[in-house]
Amino acid sequence: MADHFAAPSYAADPAWADLTPIPQHEPDFTPLCPILYTNEYRDAMDYFRAIIKAGERSQRGLKLTEHLIQLNPAHYTVWQYRYETLLALNLPLEDELEWSDKVVKQFIKNYQGWHHRRLLITKLRNPKPELTFVTEALKVDAKNYHTWSYRQWLLAEFNLPELWVGELDYVESLLDEDIRNNSAWHHRYFVVFGSGVREGDTDREGVVRRELGFTKHKISIAPNNPSAWNYLRGILEHARLPLSTLRVFVEPLREKSSTWTIRALAEEEEDNAKAAEIYKSLATQFDPARKRYWEFRIREIVA
Template identity: 40%
Template sequence: MTLEAELWSDITPIPLDDGPDPLAPIAYDAEYSEAMGYFRAISQKDERSERALQLTEKIIEYNPAHYTIWYYRQQILFSLDKNLYEELDFVKDQIDSNPKNYQLWHHRQVLVEKLMDASRELPFIDEILNDDAKNYHAWTYRQWVIKTFNLWENELDFVNKLLDKDVRNNSAWNQRYFTIFFNPTKPTEEFLTQEIEYVIEKIKMAPNNISPWNYIKGIIAKSNKDIGILEELCKEIENQDIISPHVMGCLVDIHESRARNGSAIDKEEGIKICTLLADKHDTIRKRYWGYRKIILASH
């Protein structure tokens, strides 16, 4: 036995029971199977002890995505009144090796929620995002931390730095929207006007990057401004002989908004652009542009 024999002499491990004729039995590592056998035995009687804690760590070495083990580990930590800051260090080491493991991020959230102390969290997340600025789990966790502990003050500056580094960082654009519109302090119309100007400059840097296009349309919708304010931007990009489906799609939006108010010229122009997108410039969404043509024709 690879586990300490004396430590576990009073426990009879419970083997995995896949039934008499498993369809696709998994060939588990022998040590992992042994550890899980002891885990089944102690979890049946809800043992919360130092040896149980050590056992969860051993199993995590083999399978850091084992949700049940993490949950059981939490119960042991709380029952034994362990130092949760030490556990945060343990989780940090685990996340450094497995940065896209959901169970690890969830475990850290449980610990921080128990401690009600997020003083370590933003610097820790910054480290993770510095290695991978588009780590979905890190961003989701960051949003939870900011909302739970009201850490909005410097978030826009943080996002600015990321977008200055990589204007195509779609995660940063998503975080920008979160920072502005989920913040309890609502943005003023003056701020939203400045924000539109900011995004226009970013779009000029990468006209075929869909993220700022989606973002600016969301800003316009939230600010009750007219989508027509983007027409000059679209024409400027077109005059540079840049063919961008996002520019053309924005022009469709502009023409449709005017067609709704009775403009026959905009109706025809919008249908024409939809045809170009469907047949040549955005064929992967051919059916979508066909649908937009139907909407335009109905006005």
């Protein structure tokens, strides 16, 4: 854990002289495998424990959490103390949200920062600007799990038509940029099938036809894209359509030696002997890296 900036010692700061720092361990305790904290972090945490013990909710406590979050953004107790202190002091949460803008983007893969933001928006009940924030965050990392989870939480929690209206177009733009963006494919399923039926999508058979056409087009561009194939299978499972529905589409793609195309042919083949032959071709010719898996699939169907 590296020092992020030169910070004065809390132990040497007169503003903290009223508190007795509390070390992590008792003086006579020697841990077997001690964590090599920096002196800066150890000093800050000793005073954080003291503040917790004293039950203090204060501006200096908030400043201390800012320092600690820079040193260790995954410290959930620090985040929780910060949120509870904001409420106890009745501070404007809009200001905290603005502070969070920078911190969340700085530590974009950190769950605690996103959860803190969720708590703030739950109180503020103003989700619309958040989609813009999340869109900007996804430009930094288009496949970040926590960012996508937060976006889906916003949509589901508030369920406002003005939030949903642009989601499908947004996902399509991401897939135009990167057809293999598995996170975008997953979000498309969430929007279309996993979050209820909204106005304009009540013709579910029409929605299925639309999604089948969209996905087949993307597969024709990149036949070896597992994300699109998984989405296609998801459509069929959701609509309770058999895999044989794909035969007319899949057969011509076989010539492109697509592992996923050949796998689809094997899975929809009703004749077990023919399916075993297709799996054998995967094991020996098209996907030898997973030979044992394909041999396992052969044993499954011939047993």
